Amino acid sequence: MPSTLLAKPNINNLLSSTAMALCSAFCPRISANFRPKPFSSSPSKPLLSLSFKVFSSQATDASSQDKFSGRVGFLGLGIMGSPMAQNLIKAGCDVIVWNRTKSKCDPLISLGAKYSSSPEEVAANCDVTFAMLADPESAIDVACGKNGAVSGMGPGKGYVDISTVDVATSKLINEHIKARGALFLEAPVSGSKKPAEDGQLIFLTAGDRSLYELVSPLLDILGKSRFYLGEVGNGAAMKLVVNMIMGSMMASFSEGILLSKKVGLDPSVLVEVVSQGAISAPMYSLKGPSMVKSQYPTAFPLKHQQKDLRLALGLAESVSQSTPIAAAANELYKVAKSYGLSDEDFSAVIEALKAKSQDTA
Numbered sequence: 001m002p003s004t005l006l007a008k009p010n011i012n013n014l015l016s017s018t019a020m021a022l023c024s025a026f027c028p029r030i031s032a033n034f035r036p037k038p039f040s041s042s043p044s045k046p047l048l049s050l051s052f053k054v055f056s057s058q059a060t061d062a063s064s065q066d067k068f069s070g071r072v073g074f075l076g077l078g079i080m081g082s083p084m085a086q087n088l089i090k091a092g093c094d095v096i097v098w099n100r101t102k103s104k105c106d107p108l109i110s111l112g113a114k115y116s117s118s119p120e121e122v123a124a125n126c127d128v129t130f131a132m133l134a135d136p137e138s139a140i141d142v143a144c145g146k147n148g149a150v151s152g153m154g155p156g157k158g159y160v161d162i163s164t165v166d167v168a169t170s171k172l173i174n175e176h177i178k179a180r181g182a183l184f185l186e187a188p189v190s191g192s193k194k195p196a197e198d199g200q201l202i203f204l205t206a207g208d209r210s211l212y213e214l215v216s217p218l219l220d221i222l223g224k225s226r227f228y229l230g231e232v233g234n235g236a237a238m239k240l241v242v243n244m245i246m247g248s249m250m251a252s253f254s255e256g257i258l259l260s261k262k263v264g265l266d267p268s269v270l271v272e273v274v275s276q277g278a279i280s281a282p283m284y285s286l287k288g289p290s291m292v293k294s295q296y297p298t299a300f301p302l303k304h305q306q307k308d309l310r311l312a313l314g315l316a317e318s319v320s321q322s323t324p325i326a327a328a329a330n331e332l333y334k335v336a337k338s339y340g341l342s343d344e345d346f347s348a349v350i351e352a353l354k355a356k357s358q359d360t361a
């Protein structure tokens with residue numbers, strides 16, 4: 001963001017300054033690590049929003065370029081990839097898309113995206129290519145497999161993998177991209193379907209800093225904050241730790257809902273009590289009401305949560321860290337998968353507990 005724009009007085013910058021001042025006054029340690037960014041002037045974002053963009057002190061300063069003028073590739077148009085690619089197109093970026101199931105490209109093509117028939121072709125035709133794929137296997141296949149993105153990479157190009165994968169996978173893709181003389185950034189995201197639609201994701205990046213700086217204007221279209229965490233693997237590790245906590249929280253919340261009901265309490269009241277206390281989390285307020293109604297509209301597929309727990313347990317194993325709670329949660333998600341709930345929202349893990357109660361009744 002050029003300094004002239006930073007200095008421009010407007011209501012959004014005033015709100016950012018106010019937020020910063022409040023942070024400094026009440027949370028000096030937080031304000032040392034975070035600096036609010038001025039609001040983007042994107043028309044899709046409300047002028048008087050109370051949220052603000054932040055970046056870590058480990059990241060570049062606010063002088064990173066304001067606009068990315070190159071061509072952007074996007075591979076993987078699932079629940080997350082589709083709205084993210086859509087936001088890039090709506091922000092005026094020149095986007096080329098590819099997805100294994102081609103029909104998912106059609107809505108983006110009607111919004112103005114171009115289509116290429118392989119990851120290799122996308123990478124060859126773009127300056128930077130983003131990949132948002134299901135798991136380590138698909139991330140490796142799309143990058144390094146036949147007609148994969150690596151074959152289209154070369155000096156001056158960048159590959160940004162935003163899929164949630166393990167450290168080894170990220171390092172492997174990095175090596176292949178580097179061997180082509182290109183740059184690599186891992187950038188998994190925290191935040192689900194709605195934050196993806198609203199451009200409110202949190203990026204956990206690591207890898208080539210020059211690529212991080214180059215694509216920061218794009219990350220700022222897609223997200224509300226970005227962290228630069230150093231060498232490749234740190235972004236993947238951070239994401240897995242966050243999702244390990246989330247998976248355990250959801251399993252524990254599910255137990256609470258079912259126990260409250262069994263002892264004659266109204267679980268909807270439990271959700272409200274939780275939302276007002278110290279353990280309040282947006283996830284509980286967001287998912288609780290539909291869980292009480294046994295409805296699980298998919299934002300984050302249960303199969304991906306179980307994958308993340310599995311990968312987090314592997315990470316813990318690699319450093320001999322004990323994680324018994326995550327291990328127990330993982331078992332529950334595996335049971336839920338065996339009941340055919342893989343493509344439901346991860347909150348459907350509660351169904352595995354319901355089934356277990358019947359087993360023991």
Ligand SMILES: NC(=O)C1=CN([C@@H]2O[C@H](COP(=O)(O)OP(=O)(O)OC[C@H]3O[C@@H](n4cnc5c(N)ncnc54)[C@H](OP(=O)(O)O)[C@@H]3O)[C@@H](O)[C@H]2O)C=CC1
Pocket residue numbers: 075076077078079080081099100101104132133134135137138141142162163164165189190191192193299300301304305
């Ligand atoms: N949903 C969420 O809330 C969040 C998800 N994530 C992570 O982001 C990633 C994507 O998640 P999400 O969009 O929800 O997942 P989806 O299951 O909706 O989409 C997965 C994407 O991967 C593609 N894919 C799967 N297998 C292959 C393969 N073998 N070869 C090529 N392409 C393949 C799918 O293609 P096709 O359409 O052909 O099936 C699709 O584009 C995951 O790593 C997930 O853990 C991160 C944050 C939040």
Ligand SMILES: O=CCCC(=O)O
Pocket residue numbers: 164189190191192243300
């Ligand atoms: O990986 C999925 C994360 C979902 C979320 O952060 O809400």
